[in-house]
Amino acid sequence: MTVTSRGVALLAAAVLLLTAGFRFAYPELAVLGAAAAVAVAGALLHAAGQPRLTVTRSADPDRVARGEPATMTLTLGNRARLRPVNLLAEDSCGNRAVPVPVLRLRPGHDTTVSYPVPTHRRGVIPVGPLRVTRHDALGLVSVTRRYGQSAPVWVYPRVHPLRAVPTGVARSLDGRVDGVPHGSxxxxxxxxxxxxxxxxxxxxxxxxxxxxxxxxxxxxTSLPRLVVLLDNRAAAHPAARGGIAETFEAACEAAASVVTAALHEELPVTLLEVVAGGTELPSPLDRLAATELTRAPGDGMLREVLGRLRRDRLGDTLVFLTGPGGAADLGDVAALRPSAYPSLLVGLFGAAGVSAGGAAGLTVLEAADGAEFAAEWDGVRRW
Structure with a gap:
């Protein structure tokens, strides 16, 4: 509950008028002071009254690709027995507030309000809770209350269809084509x-x-096992504007495309980040929606992850996705083949004019965005 500047001024005037009226025996001043005090007290009592609202929300859908439409629907119910409500509420949607008018909602009735959720950027958009602010008629006191729970909307990276997938290191029992004679x-x-x-x-x-x-x-071992390593170090994507690096967004689109293609072919796939996030999410697309650029605590973070990949050998095909700042680290990545990962591919985004040192023996796809990466990927003959 907040007393506005008008309410503070009126309360101060009430104190002065009551003091002057009683001290100098002016009953008119005392009456004015008492009226001002009653007005402030009435405003406090009015603001203290809490409307009995119920709020439920649902997103349709709650998981979308970047740029696809999503709608948030609110159902508000007035559970008071006698008093209708007439107010203007706000729903927080990411970093913006959406006005939600509730005009003359009768007791025991519900109303439904819908609005579009902005999905022009990848991420997890928290929506809610509903904020209801009440003012008295004189604008002396305001009080804001929250109703309902928040609900996230997951905005995935765009998925570009890939026609080709890597082959395994042994003959496929399901008829997939590869380069060695016997499966096991x-x-x-x-x-x-x-x-x-x-x-x-x-x-x-x-x-x-x-x-x-x-x-x-x-x-x-007859099935190719893919490992997608997403470079989410801030140093690898230096051209960030407003906290958003387009090369990192392109890398996320490439990762989503590879993961989706592997899942469509029912191939084992593992998604990793150079700097692991604090929350483990089971769905790789959920992780790609939630991932953010992180300032790695030191230059050895990538070497540590590569060392773990060499030790654990999570698959036979490694796809490393990085930005222009990661071009100098390709020599460390190349050291993983052929013993640890016989098939190794690098997606390098926004690296026009940047020397990819140490990339000998690697298949490097230089692309400006996710769509160009998909076209380059389908053009790799070794698939």
């Missing part, structure tokens, strides 16, 4: 036994050592 099912890791696992997969030596059943996990 190989050991990948151990995990705890769960009901339903086949007993022939139990690794008895490890189970006896740790005192609980452990079973083998295998992986089909």
């Amino acid at each position: 099912i190989t050991f990948d890791s151990l995990r705890e036994y769960v009901v339903g696992d086949e007993m022939r997969r139990v690794h008895w030596r490890t189970s006896a050592r740790i005192g609980e059943l452990m079973v083998r996990e295998h992986v089909d």
Whole structure:
């Protein structure tokens, strides 16, 4: 609850008038002071009254690609028994406020208000809660209350269709074309036994050592396993305007295109960031919507991630997506092949006139945006 400048002035005038009226025996001044005090007290009582509103919201849809339409729908209900409400509310949508008029909502009735959500930029847009501000008739007091919960709208990067996907390092059992003659099912890791696992997969030596059943996990090496590494270091995308780097947006579009193409082909794919985010999201597209440029704490962050990729060997095909500031790091990336990642491709965005040092042996696709990357990707003959 906030007392406006008009209310403060009237309250001060009430004190002065009451003091002068009683001190100098002027009943007229005392009456004026009492009237001013009553006006302020009435404004406080009016503002203290809380309308009984219920607010529910739904986004249709709540996950869209950049530039696609999304609509937020609010349903407001007046749960008062006798008093109608007539007010103007505001809904916060990202960094802007959207006016939501509630005109003469009768008791026990609902009204629905819809408005478009801006999706011209990738990101997670928080929408809500609804803010209702009430003023008294004289404008002496105002009070703002929040109703309902907030709901995020996920704006994904644009996805550009890719006609080609990488092939595996062994012959595909499903008929995919590749460069080696025989496929295989190989050991990948151990995990705890769960009901339903086949007993022939139990690794008895490890189970006896740790005192609980452990079973083998295998992986089909006939399928290409993609690892997409997104360079989200601020140093890799230096041309940021207003906190937005177009080369990073293009890299996010490329990552979304590769991930979508792999999922469409039912291929294993892993999405990683050079600087990991604080919140783990299960969906790679959700992660691409939420990711932001981060100032890496030191120049060795990329080397640390590459070292972990070499050690863990998460796949056979690595796709590294970076900006002009990452061109000097391609030598470290090239060191991963051929032992760790036989197939290695680099997407380099906004690097016109920039020397890609150490890129020998790499397939480097230089592109200005996501659409150009998709065209270059489909032109790679080795797929």
